[in-house]
Amino acid sequence: MFSRIFVEKDSTSYPQFQNIRERFSQVPITEIDAIEDVFGRVKKPYLQKRDNLQLFLGKKKGTLLKEAPDAYGLAGEPHYYFIHAYNCIYECEYCYLQGYFNSPDIVLFLNHQEIGEEIERTWKESLNKDPSKRIWFHAGEFSDSLALSHLSGEIPFYFDLFSKEPRAMLELRTKSANIKGLLEQKPLPNIITSFSLSPEKRIRATDLKTPALSHRVKVIRSLQEAGHPVAIHLDPIIHEDNFIKTYSELFQTLKSELDLPKIEYVSMGVVRFTSQVFHQVKKNYPQSELLAAEFSSSFDGKVRYPRPFRLWILGKIKDLAFQVGLTKEQVYLCME
Numbered sequence: 001m002f003s004r005i006f007v008e009k010d011s012t013s014y015p016q017f018q019n020i021r022e023r024f025s026q027v028p029i030t031e032i033d034a035i036e037d038v039f040g041r042v043k044k045p046y047l048q049k050r051d052n053l054q055l056f057l058g059k060k061k062g063t064l065l066k067e068a069p070d071a072y073g074l075a076g077e078p079h080y081y082f083i084h085a086y087n088c089i090y091e092c093e094y095c096y097l098q099g100y101f102n103s104p105d106i107v108l109f110l111n112h113q114e115i116g117e118e119i120e121r122t123w124k125e126s127l128n129k130d131p132s133k134r135i136w137f138h139a140g141e142f143s144d145s146l147a148l149s150h151l152s153g154e155i156p157f158y159f160d161l162f163s164k165e166p167r168a169m170l171e172l173r174t175k176s177a178n179i180k181g182l183l184e185q186k187p188l189p190n191i192i193t194s195f196s197l198s199p200e201k202r203i204r205a206t207d208l209k210t211p212a213l214s215h216r217v218k219v220i221r222s223l224q225e226a227g228h229p230v231a232i233h234l235d236p237i238i239h240e241d242n243f244i245k246t247y248s249e250l251f252q253t254l255k256s257e258l259d260l261p262k263i264e265y266v267s268m269g270v271v272r273f274t275s276q277v278f279h280q281v282k283k284n285y286p287q288s289e290l291l292a293a294e295f296s297s298s299f300d301g302k303v304r305y306p307r308p309f310r311l312w313i314l315g316k317i318k319d320l321a322f323q324v325g326l327t328k329e330q331v332y333l334c335m336e
């Protein structure tokens with residue numbers, strides 16, 4: 001998977017590094033002083049991730065936790081991201097990481113102890129102010145939360161941390177089917193694994209290299225059967241002529257395979273880009289079906305479908321959700 005591994009000299013004692021070194025014993029390793037001395041120093045085209053991906057291991061310095069934008073998650077409660085990785089092994093054509101860094105190489109930060117201390121300090125401050133309000137933490141603003149968790153090995157640490165405070169919620173958001181580490185943990189009601197799903201045809205056309213819908217649904221069921229809370233993101237919703245049919249089939253699959261009343265929440269969001277990412281999509285995927293629709297700049301500077309069109313799409317998808325028995329309390333709209 002990786003052509004070279006770079007590791008910061010003072011991170012070589014982490015057990016995760018030892019584990020990665022054993023797994024990738026054929027891959028050359030270079031010790032460096034700091035990730036930022038090498039990562040992104042020379043611009044590397046985004047699509048080089050297809051055939052030349054490097055892995056960087058080290059410590060996250062500076063900002064460990066960031067407040068999430070309004071309307072990111074369930075309304076009325078504070079939301080934060082923590083940053084434990086940069087970039088992703090998958091290749092979704094709409095990915096917000098295109099052009100974000102100078103490089104698509106993967107960075108895994110190993111200093112979870114420090115990230116955890118910052119999380120705990122933040123939840124204590126928030127709960128002191130208002131003990132009745134839960135506080136949310138989302139793993140990975142710049143990566144998939146679980147896809148490489150077998151390498152970064154942080155799952156037991158976060159289960160231990162969040163077992164201390166039930167009002168602190170952790171969301172692990174993923175398109176992967178990498179749940180082995182989760183199944184080894186005793187479920188906690190405040191750790192929710194959320195899966196981004198789209199109709200199978202859309203996954204194959206746009207979410208390149210991600211697991212098939214059937215595979216993701218299967219692992220959601222395994223987590224439910226093991227007692228882990230799960231949630232679903234129908235995001236990004238991409239319009240196509242028969243989207244009502246394809247989403248109807250998706251909801252029928254969810255109804256037949258999952259325990260829908262036990263789904264914590266279902267978020268829905270229509271495809272959107274920053275103008276910079278939109279430019280990258282046009283450059284990287286000029287033939288993409290994504291670009292077939294009309295887009296315009298919207299209230300927050302992002303590029304979206306026109307508002308009446310977005311609301312019409314969301315209305316149709318919500319109707320389909322209610323038809324299979326999901327409730328108003330379970331469904332929320334993301335970033336609208």
Ligand code: SF4
Pocket residue numbers: 087088089090091092094095096097142143144175
């Ligand atoms: S899974 Fe998420 S982070 Fe990874 S390529 Fe797709 S959109 Fe980007």
